[in-house]
Amino acid sequence: MTTRWLTEEEQTAWIRFAAVLELLPGVLDSQLVRDEGLTHFDYFALAMLSEAPERTLRMTTLAGRTSATLPRLSRVLNRLEQQGLVERQPSAEDRRATNVVLTEQGWEKLVHAAPGHVTNVRANVLDALSAEQVGQLSTICTQVLSKLDPDGKMFAHVLR
Amino acid sequence: MTTRWLTEEEQTAWIRFAAVLELLPGVLDSQLVRDEGLTHFDYFALAMLSEAPERTLRMTTLAGRTSATLPRLSRVLNRLEQQGLVERQPSAEDRRATNVVLTEQGWEKLVHAAPGHVTNVRANVLDALSAEQVGQLSTICTQVLSKLDPDGKMFAHVLR
Numbered sequence: 544m545t546t547r548w549l550t551e552e553e554q555t556a557w558i559r560f561a562a563v564l565e566l567l568p569g570v571l572d573s574q575l576v577r578d579e580g581l582t583h584f585d586y587f588a589l590a591m592l593s594e595a596p597e598r599t600l601r602m603t604t605l606a607g608r609t610s611a612t613l614p615r616l617s618r619v620l621n622r623l624e625q626q627g628l629v630e631r632q633p634s635a636e637d638r639r640a641t642n643v644v645l646t647e648q649g650w651e652k653l654v655h656a657a658p659g660h661v662t663n664v665r666a667n668v669l670d671a672l673s674a675e676q677v678g679q680l681s682t683i684c685t686q687v688l689s690k691l692d693p694d695g696k697m698f699a700h701v702l703r
Numbered sequence: 704m705t706t707r708w709l710t711e712e713e714q715t716a717w718i719r720f721a722a723v724l725e726l727l728p729g730v731l732d733s734q735l736v737r738d739e740g741l742t743h744f745d746y747f748a749l750a751m752l753s754e755a756p757e758r759t760l761r762m763t764t765l766a767g768r769t770s771a772t773l774p775r776l777s778r779v780l781n782r783l784e785q786q787g788l789v790e791r792q793p794s795a796e797d798r799r800a801t802n803v804v805l806t807e808q809g810w811e812k813l814v815h816a817a818p819g820h821v822t823n824v825r826a827n828v829l830d831a832l833s834a835e836q837v838g839q840l841s842t843i844c845t846q847v848l849s850k851l852d853p854d855g856k857m858f859a860h861v862l863r
């Protein structure tokens with residue numbers, strides 16, 4: 544099969560995007576770890592629970608929404624559970640399934656962490672962009688997610 | 704200080720972008736690890752060397768272009784050096800500085816890895832976007848990089 548090499552415009556866009564992919568996760572993690580003792584993944588998982596009815600999601604659903612494998616999510620939940628931020632419970636509807644519940648303490652942690660995180664996201668991403676560009680980024684990410692997440696397991700798809 | 708919370712449009716854009724940030728690195732890594740035994744970071748470091756004059760960069764410059772700390776970059780280079788893909792040499796101009804050189808074997812590895820990687824980048828990102836959106840993404844990333852990398856150490860800045 545012949546490789547369709549990138550055009551100059553595509554290569555420039557990709558190198559810039561790859562640089563953002565390389566730098567941004569560290570910027571998000573370091574503020575949250577320093578100020579709250581949470582990784583960005585921890586924060587994202589707590590935020591996903593906070594948006595769910597009764598602040599509860601099935602393990603498998605939470606794994607989809609955070610794009611984690613079940614073993615990875617389990618390790619994170621062990622840590623969050625020890626800190627009293629979440630609880631795991633057998634599902635009332637299906638005893639083989641496990642629910643994850645955001646505790647009151649987890650909710651308070653999230654409320655405490657949100658201002659610093661939002662300020663960081665503004666300072667490093669959103670405030671660099673015009674309102675029009677925020678819309679462009681949103682559409683671009685939706686189209687990329689249709690490739691990365693064809694089954695629509697991520698929370699981003701719920702927003703459609 | 705009062706937090707400027709995200710508008711609905713900003714929140715939607717951010718959640719979608721965060722989902723891409725969470726998913727895309729794993730997609731890039733798993734293809735390269737499976738097919739070439741390289742992480743995306745390894746590939747990116749080899750590619751940065753391949754673009755440099757005489758396929759050589761100072762350690763500190765390579766660290767900037769890959770946005771790695773020196774200890775992280777050293778660990779990666781230990782591994783790449785054991786595989787014969789790069790060599791470290793004292794700089795002829797400044798004996799205290801270390802140069803990193805892409806070996807012929809490293810160049811061949813990169814040439815071998817490029818088609819699969821480019822095909823993966825196309826399949827998961829670029830082919831989902833119109834030419835206009837590729838241009839929008841490029842501009843958006845430049846503006847975000849001006850926040851993430853204010854000193855302009857990344858290769859992305861060389862492209863301006």
